[in-house]
Amino acid sequence: MSPRPQFDRRALLDELSSRGIRLTAQRRALVEVIQEAHQHLDAASLLQLARQRIPGVDRATVYRTIDLLKKLRLIDELDLMHLEGEKHYYEASTTRDHLHLACFSCGRIEEFTSPVFEHLKAEITAQSGFEIRVIRLEAGGCCRACRTSSPTASHRRSEPKTSHA
Amino acid sequence: MSPRPQFDRRALLDELSSRGIRLTAQRRALVEVIQEAHQHLDAASLLQLARQRIPGVDRATVYRTIDLLKKLRLIDELDLMHLEGEKHYYEASTTRDHLHLACFSCGRIEEFTSPVFEHLKAEITAQSGFEIRVIRLEAGGCCRACRTSSPTASHRRSEPKTSHA
DNA sequence: TTCTTATTGCAACTCAGTCGCAAATGTCAC
DNA sequence: GTGACATTTGCGACTGAGTTGCAATAAGAA
Numbered sequence: 360m361s362p363r364p365q366f367d368r369r370a371l372l373d374e375l376s377s378r379g380i381r382l383t384a385q386r387r388a389l390v391e392v393i394q395e396a397h398q399h400l401d402a403a404s405l406l407q408l409a410r411q412r413i414p415g416v417d418r419a420t421v422y423r424t425i426d427l428l429k430k431l432r433l434i435d436e437l438d439l440m441h442l443e444g445e446k447h448y449y450e451a452s453t454t455r456d457h458l459h460l461a462c463f464s465c466g467r468i469e470e471f472t473s474p475v476f477e478h479l480k481a482e483i484t485a486q487s488g489f490e491i492r493v494i495r496l497e498a499g500g501c502c503r504a505c506r507t508s509s510p511t512a513s514h515r516r517s518e519p520k521t522s523h524a
Numbered sequence: 525m526s527p528r529p530q531f532d533r534r535a536l537l538d539e540l541s542s543r544g545i546r547l548t549a550q551r552r553a554l555v556e557v558i559q560e561a562h563q564h565l566d567a568a569s570l571l572q573l574a575r576q577r578i579p580g581v582d583r584a585t586v587y588r589t590i591d592l593l594k595k596l597r598l599i600d601e602l603d604l605m606h607l608e609g610e611k612h613y614y615e616a617s618t619t620r621d622h623l624h625l626a627c628f629s630c631g632r633i634e635e636f637t638s639p640v641f642e643h644l645k646a647e648i649t650a651q652s653g654f655e656i657r658v659i660r661l662e663a664g665g666c667c668r669a670c671r672t673s674s675p676t677a678s679h680r681r682s683e684p685k686t687s688h689a
Numbered sequence: 690t691t692c693t694t695a696t697t698g699c700a701a702c703t704c705a706g707t708c709g710c711a712a713a714t715g716t717c718a719c
Numbered sequence: 720g721t722g723a724c725a726t727t728t729g730c731g732a733c734t735g736a737g738t739t740g741c742a743a744t745a746a747g748a749a
Contacts, residue, residue, distance in 0.1 A: 415728090418706085420728060479641055502652075546694090584699080585698075587736090
């Protein structure tokens with residue numbers, strides 16, 4: 360779907376080895392898949408793509424690697440407003456926090472960053488004394504394209520995982 | 525756990541009937557439970573509390589009611605950084621968006637609001653043309669109390685759902 | 690009270706994610 | 720290169736949140 364804008368992303372493999380993490384073929388494959396992804400990938404897609412490189416990779420390995428990378432803060436986990444189901448999505452962590460806008464109408468994900476966001480983070484810490492380690496800002500709604508192209512039929516896609524009238 | 529600060533919250537029952545939603549005993553019970561909650565409740569707790577009022581309530585009804593209220597924008601769904609498991613938490617929607625700070629150390633949830641947050645929302649819409657319908661800002665880290673009381677042993681609670689070294 | 694339609698409870702299901710364990714493999718010292 | 724050993728993998732069985740179709744029930748309007 361939406362191509363990713365270019366924030367700086369870490370060279371995950373380098374980070375791993377420099378931190379003394381054992382580099383298995385599976386991890387290498389997974390990390391490469393994440394790094395080269397043009398969209399946000401969920402665990403299932405990650406598995407599928409990793410299997411194109413190493414056919415036997417197991418689901419459990421994918422989840423364990425995700426946990427590892429999350430713990431090392433090399434990837435970020437996203438919900439993307441649960442646009443489809445309860446799964447999580449992943450992206451290589453960036454030098455600058457950014458937020459995600461999920462369009463309920465077309466399903467596209469937009470990324471957005473702003474000094475105001477940084478300002479808000481600073482204010483949180485200053486006022487509440489809370490030390491932020493991970494932050495996640497997501498919004499759901501209707502993107503510009505959908506608003507202008509079909510001003511009436513805005514919400515074809517169902518709300519964040521909702522079914523009835 | 526953490527008592528909730530007083531943002532204005534809607535009178536959910538009034539909203540429901542004024543919108544012509546059929547008021548069943550189950551919905552009434554669930555709505556009251558949500559409204560009177562002192563913490564953020566997940567579906568299982570919601571079920572348990574509703575059963576104290578109406579013994580036979582079913583899980584499915586809870587989920588269907590949650591969907592309904594979400595769709596009507598009367599409640600907000602939170603992940604609370606997946607502090608424990610993948611479940612979701614709910615709160616009656618407030619007049620003003622606020623963010624949630626989840627302490628990995630003690631598990632407490634802090635709520636926070638700021639004009640800067642409003643400013644950020646305005647900027648998002650102005651710059652990207654995205655019409656925000658739901659917004660969710662959550663952060664995980666270490667709260668002031670945990671930072672000052674035990675500056676070394678900060679992260680007793682595991683990271684957002686992570687298991688191994 | 691009756692009628693119609695929405696809602697409920699039930700039970701079976703889906704699907705993401707987890708876990709224990711034996712076999713395989715990366716890394717380091719030699 | 721070779722061997723030793725801790726770590727990681729694949730497997731399979733499991734958990735737990737959330738969903739769905741359907742017959743029985745109850746709300747609300749007439």
